[in-house]
Amino acid sequence: xxxxxxxxxxxxxxxxxxxxxxxxxxxxxxxxxxxxxxxxxxxxxxxxxxxxxxxxxxxxxxxxxxxxxxxxxxxxxxxxxxxxxxxxxxxxxxxxxxxxxxxxxxxxxxxxxx
Amino acid sequence: xxxxxxxxxxxxxxxxxxxxxxxxxxxxxxxxxxxxxxxxxxxxxxxxxxxxxxxxxxxxxxxxxxxxxxxxxxxxxxxxxxxxxxxxxxxxxxxxxxxxxxxxxxxxxxxxx
Numbered sequence: 423x424x425x426x427x428x429x430x431x432x433x434x435x436x437x438x439x440x441x442x443x444x445x446x447x448x449x450x451x452x453x454x455x456x457x458x459x460x461x462x463x464x465x466x467x468x469x470x471x472x473x474x475x476x477x478x479x480x481x482x483x484x485x486x487x488x489x490x491x492x493x494x495x496x497x498x499x500x501x502x503x504x505x506x507x508x509x510x511x512x513x514x515x516x517x518x519x520x521x522x523x524x525x526x527x528x529x530x531x532x533x534x535x536x
Numbered sequence: 537x538x539x540x541x542x543x544x545x546x547x548x549x550x551x552x553x554x555x556x557x558x559x560x561x562x563x564x565x566x567x568x569x570x571x572x573x574x575x576x577x578x579x580x581x582x583x584x585x586x587x588x589x590x591x592x593x594x595x596x597x598x599x600x601x602x603x604x605x606x607x608x609x610x611x612x613x614x615x616x617x618x619x620x621x622x623x624x625x626x627x628x629x630x631x632x633x634x635x636x637x638x639x640x641x642x643x644x645x646x647x648x649x
Contacts, residue, residue, distance in 0.1 A: 453635040464538070464623055464639040465578070472635065480636070512577060516635055522591055523627065523635040524568060527577035 424448050426528035428513050434534045435503040443498040443531050445513030453516045453523060454496040458482065458509040459530075465512065471496055503535045537561055539626045541640035548647045553612045556643045558624030560605045565629035567600050567607040568637060573620045581622075582609065586629065611645070619647045 429444045447454065455470040457480075467480030471490040485507060487499040496515075500507060510532050514525040539560040546554050558567060566585045569592070570578035582592030584600035584607060592598070597610045611618055621644050625637035 455635070455637070457639075462641065464641045465625075465637075467636065467638070470636055478636075481638070518635065520591075522566070522583050522585065522589075523637075524580045524583050524591070525570075525578075525625075525637065526580065529577050 426513055426515050426526050428511075428528035428531050430531060431529065432532050434536065435500070436536055437503060437505060439503050441500055441503070443500070443511055443513075443533075445496045445498065445528060446494050447496075447513075447515040447526070447528075448494065449515060449517065449526065450493060451515035451517045451526070452493070453518060454490065455480070455514045455516075455525065456486070456488065456496070456498045457512045457514065458507075459512060460509050468498065468511075500533075505535045507533065508535045509533060538638055539624055539640040541622075541624055541643050543643060544641075545644040546646070548614050548618075548645070550614060550616060550647055550649055552614055552647075553610070554614060554645060556609045556611070556622050556624075556645070558607045558609075558626070558640055560626045562605065562626070562628055564600075564602075564605050564626050565634065566627040567598075568625040568627065569596070569598060569607075569609050570623045570625065571618075571620045572623065572642075578623060614645075614647045616647050616649065619645055621645070 457465040469488040
């Protein structure tokens with residue numbers, strides 16, 4: 423199993439550009455989440471999904487879009503990049519099988535917006 | 537609302553013990569603990585559910601006081617490999633909250649030889 427994979431690992435964007443961060447998992451997990459991590463801020467939830475076709479907002483959803491057409495994939499779209507979106511982005515997945523939703527994180531995407 | 541972790545940083549010598557605390561103002565379904573090393577992704581350590589069920593690594597122990605909505609992570613006989621930033625993540629009960637974590641700001645643990 424590859425677990426949770428994210429691409430790209432690094433990305434530099436100019437203000438106003440758009441892009442999609444990719445996330446995929448091969449564990450057949452129902453739940454998937456996107457977090458951003460800024461220095462001293464911990465991890466903040468952007469969007470999450472409880473299954474294909476179902477998404478919901480987290481704490482900091484503005485400027486980001488998601489969709490979930492399959493169980494495996496959960497891409498995060500930046501609509502018009504801003505310097506405030508410079509951060510490390512982590513995707514995570516979890517299973518609902520046992521009622522314990524421990525999260526498995528991908529390696530992260532380091533995004534810089536200039 | 538973000539849970540509050542304390543202390544913000546801990547420095548230990550190998551073999552010493554440490555306790556990291558996590559406190560929430562909301563009623564919780566579960567508390568998670570993760571460790572993150574510099575430049576890497578967070579790694580699951582422990583989950584404690586309301587009602588007493590828990591799951592985690594053998595060498596890690598933790599407690600969850602449901603009345604106070606507080607959790608503590610106990611690191612005993614620390615090793616150099618324990619160094620990193622520890623995060624608690626809280627999960628509220630009910631409806632659309634399951635699987636949705638709110639993380640604390642982190643506790644930086646440094647273990648010296």
